[in-house]
Amino acid sequence: GNSVTQMEGPVTLSEEAFLTINCTYTATGYPSLFWYVQYPGEGLQLLLKATKADDKGSNKGFEATYRKETTSFHLEKGSVQVSDSAVYFCALRVGGGGADGLTFGKGTHLIIQP
Amino acid sequence: DGGITQSPKYLFRKEGQNVTLSCEQNLNHDAMYWYRQDPGQGLRLIYYSQIVNDFQKGDIAEGYSVSREKKESFPLTVTSAQKNPTAFYLCASTRGTEQYFGPGTRLTVT
Numbered sequence: 354g355n356s357v358t359q360m361e362g363p364v365t366l367s368e369e370a371f372l373t374i375n376c377t378y379t380a381t382g383y384p385s386l387f388w389y390v391q392y393p394g395e396g397l398q399l400l401l402k403a404t405k406a407d408d409k410g411s412n413k414g415f416e417a418t419y420r421k422e423t424t425s426f427h428l429e430k431g432s433v434q435v436s437d438s439a440v441y442f443c444a445l446r447v448g449g450g451g452a453d454g455l456t457f458g459k460g461t462h463l464i465i466q467p
Numbered sequence: 468d469g470g471i472t473q474s475p476k477y478l479f480r481k482e483g484q485n486v487t488l489s490c491e492q493n494l495n496h497d498a499m500y501w502y503r504q505d506p507g508q509g510l511r512l513i514y515y516s517q518i519v520n521d522f523q524k525g526d527i528a529e530g531y532s533v534s535r536e537k538k539e540s541f542p543l544t545v546t547s548a549q550k551n552p553t554a555f556y557l558c559a560s561t562r563g564t565e566q567y568f569g570p571g572t573r574l575t576v577t
Contacts, residue, residue, distance in 0.1 A: 357509075385564045396471075396557055396568035397510075404564060442509065446564060454500045454512035454525060454559075455566055 355380045359443045359458035366433055367466055374428040374461050376417075376443035384445040386410075386419055386426040387455065391440045400428075400441070438465045469494045471569035473558050478574045480552075488543045488572045490558035498561040499541040503527060503554045504571075510557065516541055545574065552576045 359376045366372060378384065385404040389397040401410030406421035415430045426443060440462050444455040471492045480486045492499065498517050502510040512525030516535040530549025535541055545552045553576050558569040 387565075389568075394571075394573075396473075396570045397559075398568070399565055402565065454502065454515050455510075457509040457511075459507060459509040 355384070355445060355447060355456040357443050357445055357456055357458035359441075359461050362440075362460070362462035363464050364461060365464045365466065368435055369432045370465075372428070372430040372433045372437075372463070374441055374443075374463070376426045376428065376458060378424050378426065378443070378445050380424075380445055380447050382447040384447045386417070387444040387446075388415070388417055388426070388428050389442040389444060389457075391442065391460070393439075397442065433463075433465050435465045435467050438463055471558055471560060471567060473556075473569040473572050476570065476572060478572055480574070480576050482576055483547045484576075485544055485546050486552075486574065486576075488545065488556055488558075488574065490541045490543065490569060491539055492541075492558075492560045492567075492569075493539060494560055494562065494567065495538070496560035496562055496567075497538070499535070500559040500561070500566070501525075501531075501533065501541070501543045502557045502559065504557060505554050513543065513556075545576075 387402045388400040390400045401412040403410040403419035409418045417428045440460045442460045443458040474489045500515040501513040514533045516522035532544045557571045559566045
Protein backbone atom coordinates (compact mmCIF):
# COMPACT_ATOMS: atom_id res chain seq x y z
CA GLY A 354 0.00 0.00 0.00
CA ASN A 355 0.88 3.67 0.14
CA SER A 356 2.49 5.29 3.14
CA VAL A 357 4.27 8.47 4.16
CA THR A 358 6.84 8.77 6.93
CA GLN A 359 7.94 12.11 8.26
CA MET A 360 10.18 13.09 11.11
CA GLU A 361 8.71 13.15 14.57
CA GLY A 362 8.23 16.44 16.29
CA PRO A 363 8.09 18.81 17.82
CA VAL A 364 10.91 20.54 16.01
CA THR A 365 12.03 23.67 17.82
CA LEU A 366 14.21 26.26 16.06
CA SER A 367 15.26 29.83 16.60
CA GLU A 368 14.10 32.53 14.23
CA GLU A 369 16.22 32.76 11.05
CA ALA A 370 17.47 29.18 11.40
CA PHE A 371 17.54 26.76 8.47
CA LEU A 372 14.68 24.27 8.40
CA THR A 373 14.55 20.73 7.08
CA ILE A 374 11.62 18.40 7.67
CA ASN A 375 12.26 14.95 6.26
CA CYS A 376 9.61 13.02 4.34
CA THR A 377 9.90 9.63 2.67
CA TYR A 378 7.22 7.60 0.99
CA THR A 379 6.24 4.24 -0.42
CA ALA A 380 3.71 4.06 -3.22
CA THR A 381 2.18 1.38 -5.40
CA GLY A 382 2.24 3.66 -8.43
CA TYR A 383 3.73 6.97 -9.49
CA PRO A 384 2.63 9.54 -6.91
CA SER A 385 2.16 13.27 -6.79
CA LEU A 386 3.66 14.71 -3.60
CA PHE A 387 2.42 17.53 -1.39
CA TRP A 388 3.24 19.54 1.69
CA TYR A 389 0.33 20.97 3.67
CA VAL A 390 0.46 23.35 6.62
CA GLN A 391 -2.03 23.52 9.48
CA TYR A 392 -2.23 26.46 11.87
CA PRO A 393 -3.84 25.91 15.29
CA GLY A 394 -7.55 25.17 15.11
CA GLU A 395 -7.69 25.44 11.33
CA GLY A 396 -7.93 23.20 8.29
CA LEU A 397 -5.01 22.31 6.05
CA GLN A 398 -3.58 24.65 3.44
CA LEU A 399 -1.61 23.44 0.46
CA LEU A 400 1.93 24.75 0.79
CA LEU A 401 3.56 23.24 -2.29
CA LYS A 402 3.45 20.25 -4.59
CA ALA A 403 5.42 18.28 -7.17
CA THR A 404 3.95 15.88 -9.68
CA LYS A 405 6.98 14.22 -11.25
CA ALA A 406 10.53 13.24 -10.45
CA ASP A 407 13.05 16.10 -10.04
CA ASP A 408 10.26 18.69 -9.88
CA LYS A 409 10.79 21.34 -7.23
CA GLY A 410 7.75 22.80 -5.51
CA SER A 411 8.16 26.18 -3.85
CA ASN A 412 6.01 28.70 -2.01
CA LYS A 413 6.53 31.39 0.67
CA GLY A 414 10.24 30.59 0.91
CA PHE A 415 9.63 26.86 1.39
CA GLU A 416 10.78 24.34 -1.17
CA ALA A 417 10.88 20.58 -1.69
CA THR A 418 12.29 18.44 -4.48
CA TYR A 419 10.70 15.19 -5.67
CA ARG A 420 13.49 12.59 -5.43
CA LYS A 421 12.35 9.34 -6.97
CA GLU A 422 15.66 7.57 -6.38
CA THR A 423 15.45 8.11 -2.62
CA THR A 424 11.61 8.23 -2.48
CA SER A 425 11.85 11.50 -0.58
CA PHE A 426 10.29 14.96 -0.58
CA HIS A 427 12.05 16.89 2.19
CA LEU A 428 10.76 20.35 3.09
CA GLU A 429 13.32 23.16 3.46
CA LYS A 430 13.38 26.85 4.25
CA GLY A 431 16.45 28.99 4.49
CA SER A 432 15.34 31.33 7.28
CA VAL A 433 12.29 30.56 9.38
CA GLN A 434 10.06 33.08 11.11
CA VAL A 435 7.88 32.86 14.22
CA SER A 436 4.86 32.92 11.91
CA ASP A 437 6.00 29.60 10.38
CA SER A 438 5.08 27.82 13.61
CA ALA A 439 2.49 25.23 12.63
CA VAL A 440 2.04 21.53 11.88
CA TYR A 441 3.38 20.39 8.51
CA PHE A 442 2.04 17.34 6.70
CA CYS A 443 3.65 15.47 3.85
CA ALA A 444 1.17 13.65 1.60
CA LEU A 445 0.92 11.70 -1.61
CA ARG A 446 -1.66 10.69 -4.15
CA VAL A 447 -1.22 7.96 -6.74
CA GLY A 448 -2.94 8.54 -10.08
CA GLY A 449 -4.26 11.74 -11.58
CA GLY A 450 -7.96 11.09 -11.51
CA GLY A 451 -8.52 12.58 -8.10
CA ALA A 452 -10.66 9.64 -7.12
CA ASP A 453 -8.99 8.54 -3.93
CA GLY A 454 -8.00 10.68 -1.01
CA LEU A 455 -4.51 11.66 -0.05
CA THR A 456 -2.24 9.50 2.10
CA PHE A 457 -0.78 11.65 4.87
CA GLY A 458 2.17 11.44 7.19
CA LYS A 459 1.50 11.96 10.88
CA GLY A 460 2.57 15.59 10.81
CA THR A 461 5.53 17.49 12.23
CA HIS A 462 4.90 20.22 14.75
CA LEU A 463 7.28 23.12 14.12
CA ILE A 464 7.91 25.69 16.84
CA ILE A 465 9.93 28.80 16.03
CA GLN A 466 11.21 30.81 18.97
CA PRO A 467 12.03 34.52 18.67
CA ASP B 468 -15.21 34.14 -2.25
CA GLY B 469 -14.97 30.49 -3.26
CA GLY B 470 -14.21 27.93 -0.63
CA ILE B 471 -15.30 25.15 1.66
CA THR B 472 -17.37 25.81 4.75
CA GLN B 473 -17.89 23.47 7.65
CA SER B 474 -20.29 24.07 10.46
CA PRO B 475 -20.31 24.23 13.34
CA LYS B 476 -16.70 24.78 14.39
CA TYR B 477 -17.30 23.03 17.73
CA LEU B 478 -19.91 20.37 18.40
CA PHE B 479 -20.76 18.56 21.61
CA ARG B 480 -22.92 15.46 21.88
CA LYS B 481 -23.83 12.83 24.37
CA GLU B 482 -22.79 9.25 23.79
CA GLY B 483 -25.41 7.26 21.89
CA GLN B 484 -26.61 10.17 19.76
CA ASN B 485 -26.10 10.47 16.03
CA VAL B 486 -24.68 13.79 14.85
CA THR B 487 -24.36 15.29 11.36
CA LEU B 488 -21.48 17.51 10.31
CA SER B 489 -22.04 19.94 7.47
CA CYS B 490 -19.71 20.51 4.50
CA GLU B 491 -20.51 22.90 1.65
CA GLN B 492 -18.33 24.02 -1.26
CA ASN B 493 -18.89 26.61 -3.97
CA LEU B 494 -15.79 25.69 -5.96
CA ASN B 495 -17.73 23.56 -8.45
CA HIS B 496 -15.50 20.60 -7.59
CA ASP B 497 -16.79 17.14 -8.37
CA ALA B 498 -14.90 15.15 -5.74
CA MET B 499 -15.34 15.65 -1.99
CA TYR B 500 -13.79 13.91 1.01
CA TRP B 501 -14.08 13.49 4.75
CA TYR B 502 -11.02 12.96 6.95
CA ARG B 503 -10.63 12.40 10.63
CA GLN B 504 -7.66 13.88 12.51
CA ASP B 505 -6.46 12.60 15.87
CA PRO B 506 -3.41 13.86 17.77
CA GLY B 507 -0.25 12.23 16.48
CA GLN B 508 -2.18 10.22 13.87
CA GLY B 509 -2.24 12.45 10.85
CA LEU B 510 -5.37 12.39 8.73
CA ARG B 511 -7.34 9.29 7.87
CA LEU B 512 -9.90 9.04 5.07
CA ILE B 513 -13.47 8.24 6.10
CA TYR B 514 -15.50 8.56 2.88
CA TYR B 515 -15.17 10.18 -0.50
CA SER B 516 -17.48 11.02 -3.36
CA GLN B 517 -16.53 11.59 -6.98
CA ILE B 518 -19.95 12.58 -8.26
CA VAL B 519 -23.45 13.27 -7.04
CA ASN B 520 -25.32 10.24 -5.69
CA ASP B 521 -22.15 8.17 -5.48
CA PHE B 522 -19.68 7.69 -2.62
CA GLN B 523 -17.02 5.23 -1.52
CA LYS B 524 -15.70 4.05 1.81
CA GLY B 525 -12.26 5.16 2.86
CA ASP B 526 -9.94 3.55 5.36
CA ILE B 527 -12.06 4.07 8.48
CA ALA B 528 -15.71 4.19 7.35
CA GLU B 529 -17.16 2.05 10.14
CA GLY B 530 -19.61 4.01 12.29
CA TYR B 531 -19.99 6.80 9.73
CA SER B 532 -22.41 7.51 6.89
CA VAL B 533 -22.57 10.14 4.14
CA SER B 534 -24.85 11.38 1.39
CA ARG B 535 -24.21 13.34 -1.81
CA GLU B 536 -27.52 14.63 -3.07
CA LYS B 537 -26.05 17.88 -4.38
CA LYS B 538 -22.68 18.69 -5.88
CA GLU B 539 -22.11 21.42 -3.31
CA SER B 540 -22.89 19.40 -0.20
CA PHE B 541 -21.38 16.31 1.44
CA PRO B 542 -22.69 15.88 5.00
CA LEU B 543 -21.14 13.32 7.36
CA THR B 544 -23.17 11.53 10.03
CA VAL B 545 -21.30 10.14 12.99
CA THR B 546 -23.48 7.35 14.29
CA SER B 547 -23.69 5.83 17.75
CA ALA B 548 -21.86 2.81 16.32
CA GLN B 549 -18.63 4.82 16.06
CA LYS B 550 -16.68 3.68 19.10
CA ASN B 551 -14.44 6.69 19.52
CA PRO B 552 -16.04 9.67 17.77
CA THR B 553 -14.26 12.51 19.54
CA ALA B 554 -11.92 14.01 16.92
CA PHE B 555 -11.31 16.86 14.51
CA TYR B 556 -13.15 16.31 11.22
CA LEU B 557 -11.98 17.85 7.97
CA CYS B 558 -13.84 18.10 4.70
CA ALA B 559 -12.01 18.57 1.41
CA SER B 560 -12.67 18.84 -2.31
CA THR B 561 -10.40 18.28 -5.28
CA ARG B 562 -9.45 20.07 -8.46
CA GLY B 563 -6.98 18.09 -10.49
CA THR B 564 -4.33 16.77 -8.12
CA GLU B 565 -4.88 19.43 -5.43
CA GLN B 566 -7.11 19.08 -2.41
CA TYR B 567 -8.64 22.07 -0.69
CA PHE B 568 -9.69 21.81 2.93
CA GLY B 569 -12.40 23.36 5.02
CA PRO B 570 -11.68 24.82 8.48
CA GLY B 571 -12.78 21.67 10.29
CA THR B 572 -15.29 20.72 12.99
CA ARG B 573 -14.12 19.61 16.41
CA LEU B 574 -16.57 17.00 17.74
CA THR B 575 -16.58 16.06 21.41
CA VAL B 576 -18.73 13.17 22.58
CA THR B 577 -19.13 12.58 26.30
